[in-house]
Amino acid sequence: MPHSQDEHKAVCRQRREREKSQRIQSILDAARRVFASRGYLKSTMDEIAMAAEITKPTVYLYFRTKDDLLLSLMQPLIDDIRGELESVEARLDAGKIGDGGVLFDGIVTAFYHGYESLPETFRVVQLFQQRDLIGELRPEIRAALDDRGRINFDICRRLLTKGMERGLIGPVNVHAMADLIWALVVGVIQLEDFKGDERKGHRLKRKTFALAKRLMADALAL
Amino acid sequence: MPHSQDEHKAVCRQRREREKSQRIQSILDAARRVFASRGYLKSTMDEIAMAAEITKPTVYLYFRTKDDLLLSLMQPLIDDIRGELESVEARLDAGKIGDGGVLFDGIVTAFYHGYESLPETFRVVQLFQQRDLIGELRPEIRAALDDRGRINFDICRRLLTKGMERGLIGPVNVHAMADLIWALVVGVIQLEDFKGDERKGHRLKRKTFALAKRLMADALAL
DNA sequence: GTATGTAAATGACCGGTGGTAAGTTGTTTC
DNA sequence: GAAACAACTTACCACCGGTCATTTACATAC
Numbered sequence: 001m002p003h004s005q006d007e008h009k010a011v012c013r014q015r016r017e018r019e020k021s022q023r024i025q026s027i028l029d030a031a032r033r034v035f036a037s038r039g040y041l042k043s044t045m046d047e048i049a050m051a052a053e054i055t056k057p058t059v060y061l062y063f064r065t066k067d068d069l070l071l072s073l074m075q076p077l078i079d080d081i082r083g084e085l086e087s088v089e090a091r092l093d094a095g096k097i098g099d100g101g102v103l104f105d106g107i108v109t110a111f112y113h114g115y116e117s118l119p120e121t122f123r124v125v126q127l128f129q130q131r132d133l134i135g136e137l138r139p140e141i142r143a144a145l146d147d148r149g150r151i152n153f154d155i156c157r158r159l160l161t162k163g164m165e166r167g168l169i170g171p172v173n174v175h176a177m178a179d180l181i182w183a184l185v186v187g188v189i190q191l192e193d194f195k196g197d198e199r200k201g202h203r204l205k206r207k208t209f210a211l212a213k214r215l216m217a218d219a220l221a222l
Numbered sequence: 223m224p225h226s227q228d229e230h231k232a233v234c235r236q237r238r239e240r241e242k243s244q245r246i247q248s249i250l251d252a253a254r255r256v257f258a259s260r261g262y263l264k265s266t267m268d269e270i271a272m273a274a275e276i277t278k279p280t281v282y283l284y285f286r287t288k289d290d291l292l293l294s295l296m297q298p299l300i301d302d303i304r305g306e307l308e309s310v311e312a313r314l315d316a317g318k319i320g321d322g323g324v325l326f327d328g329i330v331t332a333f334y335h336g337y338e339s340l341p342e343t344f345r346v347v348q349l350f351q352q353r354d355l356i357g358e359l360r361p362e363i364r365a366a367l368d369d370r371g372r373i374n375f376d377i378c379r380r381l382l383t384k385g386m387e388r389g390l391i392g393p394v395n396v397h398a399m400a401d402l403i404w405a406l407v408v409g410v411i412q413l414e415d416f417k418g419d420e421r422k423g424h425r426l427k428r429k430t431f432a433l434a435k436r437l438m439a440d441a442l443a444l
Numbered sequence: 445g446t447a448t449g450t451a452a453a454t455g456a457c458c459g460g461t462g463g464t465a466a467g468t469t470g471t472t473t474c
Numbered sequence: 475g476a477a478a479c480a481a482c483t484t485a486c487c488a489c490c491g492g493t494c495a496t497t498t499a500c501a502t503a504c
Contacts, residue, residue: 183409
């Protein structure tokens with residue numbers, strides 16, 4: 001069973017890459033845990049490093065800044081929302097969505113689902129939006145983020161357009177409508193986070209969302 | 223022209239109090255300028271002190287923390303919104319508001335006006351809502367803030383209730399509706415701040431707000 | 445006018461955080 | 475076995491929010 005030197009090198013390199021991505025993953029997991037338990041601002045890089053059972057400079061080998069770490073956590077969330085929206089689109093294409101109310105429900109829920117599955121990450125996305133650091137990111141990261149965010153808006157607009165074509169909703173500016181839906185989700189979550197306790201907050205959110213869906217459906221009913 | 227000693231003392235005390243409130247005002251002005259140009263998080267207390275032409279410890283003689291400074295800037299904004307809402311109520315009581323569309327326009331504009339007059343402060347209100355520090359404020363400050371914020375929501379709900387009574391809008395859960403309006407304003411501003419350039423942003427905001435008002439009016443038309 | 449008390453203001457400092465440089469350890473390569 | 479390289483760490487820096495001991499400037503009392 002002979003082994004060439006090239007084969008040996010390749011095997012070792014693969015193992016190293018595997019370990020590297022495992023390390024990255026373990027840092028991301030640690031960051032998510034720490035952010036979730038202490039909030040973004042109060043979390044320190046030392047805490048995250050500790051949670052990942054390494055030291056701080058090692059974290060900086062894989063992520064350039066604390067914000068980088070944050071952004072790396074955001075992308076799966078954005079992708080998650082995208083998946084939900086695409087599933088709504090699949091149902092719409094299959095003719096399984098019978099009226100505008102169900103369509104709006106699907107869209108709003110898709111956005112809200114991201115929040116439910118990873119509340120702290122979602123909050124952090126919002127926080128990020130407000131921070132002055134947007135312009136200071138490495139262009140690649142910013143571009144990637146913009147792209148992914150844009151894709152979700154594209155899908156959302158496509159859903160609305162198809163809804164109009166299929167006669168589920170009345171005529172509307174799909175661009176402004178997509179903005180409106182996202183603004184609603186962000187605004188409601190933020191408001192209720194601030195006003196309410198946790199358990200009560202969920203109830204309030206559902207009520208406010210329910211009203212929002214009703215308003216949209218009523219106003220755009222044919 | 224005789225002067226009693228008591229009179230002399232009183233005059234001096236008054237001057238000192240005047241100077242003290244001037245100092246406080248100059249710090250607030252400096253803070254507003256610095257926050258506006260650098261954003262809350264990136265602004266340092268040294269910068270604010272420098273802008274007020276004093277040193278940092280002096281700032282701490284008048285404001286206990288950086289957050290205190292922020293809150294002191296917020297209160298006029300909240301009061302401003304309250305004034306706008308009360309003017310809408312006056313018009314409503316005087317029978318000068320003829321339909322639901324105008325009513326929603328008044329309410330949304332009242333909230334949005336606060337943003338237009340002091341964008342950075344408004345942004346900072348939102349930022350504040352998200353920070354983990356909410357629970358860490360001195361109870362007095364937090365209570366004062368809650369109170370003032372609540373008053374605006376109370377007025378908003380009263381406006382909606384009166385609108386229903388006067389037959390301007392159809393039946394709706396005024397609590398959820400007030401939340402929804404506020405969520406919309408916050409969400410739209412945040413979204414467009416993130417997405418758009420400044421000049422274009424204003425146009426987009428108006429478009430999105432216009433759609434929001436239309437949706438609300440249509441859905442609740444009688 | 446001088447001494448004394450008091451309020452305003454400050455220079456020097458602290459603890460903690462994001463981020464870095466220089467050096468150590470262990471593995472790959474020849 | 476030695477050179478080269480990657481992974482990792484210890485020790486450190488700059489900066490920021492916040493505090494403290496001290497000085498400055500003015501009001502008061504005699």
